[in-house]
Amino acid sequence: MSRTDEVVDRITAMILDGRLGPGDRLPVEKDLAETLGVSRSSLREGVRALSVLGVLETRQGAGTYVTTLDPSLLAGPLGLVVELQSAGHAAHVHAVRRMLETEAAALAAAAAHPPGAELMAAGEALDAAAAAMDGAAGTDHDALIASDLAFHHHVARAAGNPVLAALIDALGGRTARHRLRRGLSEPDADARSLREHRAILAAVVDGDVDRARVRMSAHLIAVEDFLNDLE
Structure with missing residues (x-):
């Protein structure tokens, strides 16, 4: 499993077990990378992948958030x-x-x-x-x-x-x-x-x-x- 896939799986697990919910803001990049034990570049790639899938959205100057997780997304x-x-x-x-x-x-x-x-x-x-x-x-x-x-x-x-x-x-x-x-x-x-x-x-x-x-x-x-x- 690549580090990017690991990021995707770990963040998905955080949503599934309730640590993150719809509309929640992710921890800042440095802290989240340390929590997941990955580099910041790998974290960014994983976040981009989850954004394409409609799970996360990055707001300019405001951070990264879990979407509404609406089925249409x-x-x-x-x-x-x-x-x-x-x-x-x-x-x-x-x-x-x-x-x-x-x-x-x-x-x-x-x-x-x-x-x-x-x-x-x-x-x-x-x-x-x-x-x-x-x-x-x-x-x-x-x-x-x-x-x-x-x-x-x-x-x-x-x-x-x-x-x-x-x-x-x-x-x-x-x-x-x-x-x-x-x-x-x-x-x-x-x-x-x-x-x-x-x-x-x-x-x-x-x-x-x-x-x-x-x-x-x-x-x-x-x-x-x-x-x-x-x-």
Whole structure:
């Protein structure tokens, strides 16, 4: 194990055992390096690695702090893995996305009485998608993709599991270009997708767990089929 890896492991252990918590300031560099038994250069490398992972943040002139440790921060680096895997393996990435989002839709349906702010926002995202398709200049594909991402984000948030939502966001954000490609190359793909989204939301709002799961799965399988045909 390198000294940098040791720093990462030791600081992570300090967080896990409660010596450091979200928002806490790390000891000054000299003292922390002595506590960990490493050089200050190794400490800096370890801190940089943990900053990239969303665990620490360095504030100019104020020191280094533990972040909020929000799942959305910690899942962020997963986006790079997704991006790299998407090259030639896009269908595999979407298969994982389908597994997560199918269960998120089911959980959202189970918790949908009465529908909360997240499901209302999901409906607004679909209205925005419809508007993006009905512009005088034709479909605004950038706005349509943004609405697509927002819809899936809000359904995932409605599931009530922030880790699940963060993973879905990480996968969804890095796979948006595949959906854009489908929309540009398949006739009526955007309109079909909007209809499928509305059916998913209706099932979730009705609290129909099985229908929500099936509707989401069928919607995402259609994307996978498109990608399999390309590869």
